[in-house]
Amino acid sequence: MKDFTVENLTEEVVKAYTSKTDSPRMKQVFSSLITHLHGFVKDVELTEAEWFAAIQFLTATGKKCDDKRQEFILLSDTLGASMLVDSINHPKGGAGTESTVLGPFYVPGAPEMPFGGDVRRRHLDAANPCLVTGKVCDAEGKPLAGATLDIWQTAANALYDVQDSDAPEWNLRGQFTTNERGEYALVTEQPVSYSVPTDGPVGDMLAAAGRHAFRPAHLHFLVSADGHETLTTHVFVKGDEYLDSDAVFATKETLVGDFKVCDDAERGKQFGLTVPFVTLAFDFGLMAS
Ligand SMILES: [Fe+2]
The missing domain is CATH 2.60.130.10 (Aromatic compound dioxygenase)
Known part of the structure; x- marks a missing residue:
């Protein structure tokens, strides 16, 4: 057995998620997702309190969703992620x-x-x-x-x-x-x-950012x-x-x-x-x- 450290953990987690699948797309997506997620945590040296606040934020986002309210789409929209997906899939210049x-x-x-x-x-x-x-x-x-x-x-x-x-x-x-x-x-x-609705976690996020x-x-x-x-x-x-x-x-x-x-x-x-x-x-x- 080996110890997992800040130095080797990302590589080990990527290996665990990509070594047993034959899907090239899954290999690509998991490898990139884990590398960027770990990179973010290392880059900002996330504290335990911040990590738990993020868990609570995502929990609240899920709880705010029902058949008429989609707080996760709103979160994606307000972070520019929806527009990025749209822009990549529908580049400018078409007829x-x-x-x-x-x-x-x-x-x-x-x-x-x-x-x-x-x-x-x-x-x-x-x-x-x-x-x-x-x-x-x-x-x-x-x-x-x-x-x-x-x-x-x-x-x-x-x-x-x-x-x-x-x-x-x-x-x-x-x-x-x-x-x-x-x-x-x-x-x-x-x-x-x-x-956009501001009575949920996305509203709190917008307010926090001014x-x-x-x-x-x-x-x-x-x-x-x-x-x-x-x-x-x-x-x-x-x-x-x-x-x-x-x-x-x-x-x-x-x-x-x-x-x-x-x-x-x-x-x-x-x-x-x-x-x-x-x-x-x-x-x-x-x-x-
Ligand atoms: Fe609208």
């Missing part, structure tokens, strides 16, 4: 629309809505009605019929439906399908900037079509004060949309809206899978 983080508030299974359908299942006085239109195309610009757009956003009170016990189920969520010309249309309200918890206003999109990579993205509101300091580092220049006031009564009538309302035109490009 399709740029991606960004999923965030902690996506709920699968939103109601399927018709062309031009209205996702407002409640009307708050502060909300600006908003018509969103555009196309979904392939990387060559050819319109894709039958593509699905799953959308979700905050209400004018800066809360997602899953954070707000007064909100009707599926408020400001819906799934839309493009028509034969690849077009979609939906009615919603203009998104507002909001604070970081604000706000995200610039955005509309979430999950766009999918047969034979194409699913696109997870946002459209941000041009001019938002938090575009330069997003709490989760998820902003991209190409994803900023121009929400414009519209006085066209005829256009509004088509979608059951009275003037003035806000419009956003935004096209999406999907990469072949």
Whole structure:
């Protein structure tokens, strides 16, 4: 038997996790994970009190999670890890629309809505009605019929439906399908900037670092079509004060949309809206899978 020391422990642990597996990926991931984790502990000379505080922090993060609250995604987002995974897997320079983080508030299974359908299942006085239109195309610009757009956003009170016990189920969520010309249309309200939840360990972490918890206003999109990579993205509101300091580092220049006031009564009538309302035109490009 041998003694494990600061000098030999990392190498021994890497060997224990990689010598009996045939998977090259597992060998690579475990080797790197253990080397970096041990490197971090050695680099900062972690104290026992700090190590235990970290265990308590991760325990609290897990306990804060339920079917509507995902504190681990929020932790990953606020540490920039989600954006790093996204950036590595979807590098810049492709022909399709740029991606960004999923965030902690996506709920699968939103109601399927018709062309031009209205996702407002409640009307708050502060909300600006908003018509969103555009196309979904392939990387060559050819319109894709039958593509699905799953959308979700905050209400004018800066809360997602899953954070707000007064909100009707599926408020400001819906799934839309493009028509034969690849077009979609939906009615919603203009998104507002909001604070990520700060009543859990992630909020404590942001406060300890002196970081604000706000995200610039955005509309979430999950766009999918047969034979194409699913696109997870946002459209941000041009001019938002938090575009330069997003709490989760998820902003991209190409994803900023121009929400414009519209006085066209005829256009509004088509979608059951009275003037003035806000419009956003935004096209999406999907990469072949
Ligand atoms: Fe969001």
